[in-house]
Amino acid sequence: MKKKQPVKIETVKHVLVPKHLKLTEEEKGEILKTYNVSSVQLPKILKNDPAIKGLKAIPGDVIKIFRKSKTAKHAPFYREVI
């Protein structure tokens, strides 16, 4: 076996990884208003998290995560990028 270049893995497509989406500033404001929280209070996601690699997210952005839930079928979740 030759030493080969590490293959880039498309983590985003993995079965364990739900869809991640970067919210626009407006959407972010809306979300914070509906839940009556500040973005500091949101759960966090690291800016170098493999699942948001392609989203070009910077600290302060809010990521919407389309989780599948056993109890509610779909459960949107929000994380602030740090």
Added chain:
Amino acid sequence: MSTKTTDYPALPEQLVDELESLSKERKLTADEKKKAYALLAETYDKAKISPGEAIGIITAESFGEPGTQMTLNVFHFAGVSEMSVTAGLPRLIEIFDATKAPKTPQIEVYLEAKYKKNPNAIKKIAVSLKETKLEEVVKGFSINASKMRIEARLDHAKLKTFGIKGNMILANRIKVRGVFVNQTKTLIAIKPKVKTTLGELYHLKEKIKLAFVHGVKNITHVLPLKKGDEYIILTAGSNLKDILQVDGVDTMRTRSNDLYQTAKVYGIEAARQVIMEEAEKVIQNQGLDVDVRHIMLLADVMTAKGAVKGITRFGITGEKASVLARASFETPLKHLVTASLTGEIDPLNSVIENVMMNQPIPLGTGLPDLVVRMDKKKAKK
């Protein structure tokens, strides 16, 4: 007439779907269905957890009680070609403490479509995954005292079973510092770069024996097995990052039970999913039943900071804002001393510190505050 989820925004999709299918089954009229929805909405509202409920305590109790019924030990069966997996309480503790080095790390290696139904191809990939050390592919080691070098005679039959081609240069693979490695067709010669005594050479031999030559590091066992209609490979030892680089491995489904590796390779959401699935697996294997919502809460708490944090004093408990809350968990002196040295302020916002102060706790009926706008004139009276 079909009801959409949006007609009942307060109800979760799951419930709406269930009611829909049920109403089809029972052939409900539109009027009956409307009544059913009203009833469902009411019942759902009643079943909701009220604000200020101590859900963390309920979760703790819900895990604590079944925990008393769990297996306390892992049993090993000699000679059985099955991999030992930490089960029961020890595994549950491993998951929730987010142990850095779990006792039985495991990877479920799924394979790409062209390999997954072919048992021979699976075996080939399986051996190529296993970590192979130099001593496993040679007939023996000997020390050549006149040339001051170690000689290892290659075993070509063994090399073949490990899927290493005879002409492949193992010499480059041996990464031990301070030695020259030469390979001929049947021999690998290892010579130290500096002059050494025979005794040192002997030590070096022991080191060389364990030199990594082939496979994926940390994978100590491989076990191909059938799952559903396809073959997968179960490994003991986990090295998710490297295993995904192996040809034929399906990078979309392969998963590890190691939380940190999952978080690193697939991100925090995948780690959350693994925490949930692993915890559920333990509980189910023990024949117990804990509501998923409790597991979900724990998984959410453990991943809330963007990285996996265990429920230990090094993890989320150690990050509590209140000094008194931290001190009440473990190592109280350490927390109190550092807090007083750094002049930390405790705003007494949470439960445990208020219990200590003999004050009402912000939970349940103690949560709501009354805001009164006093009339200035009346107040003076």
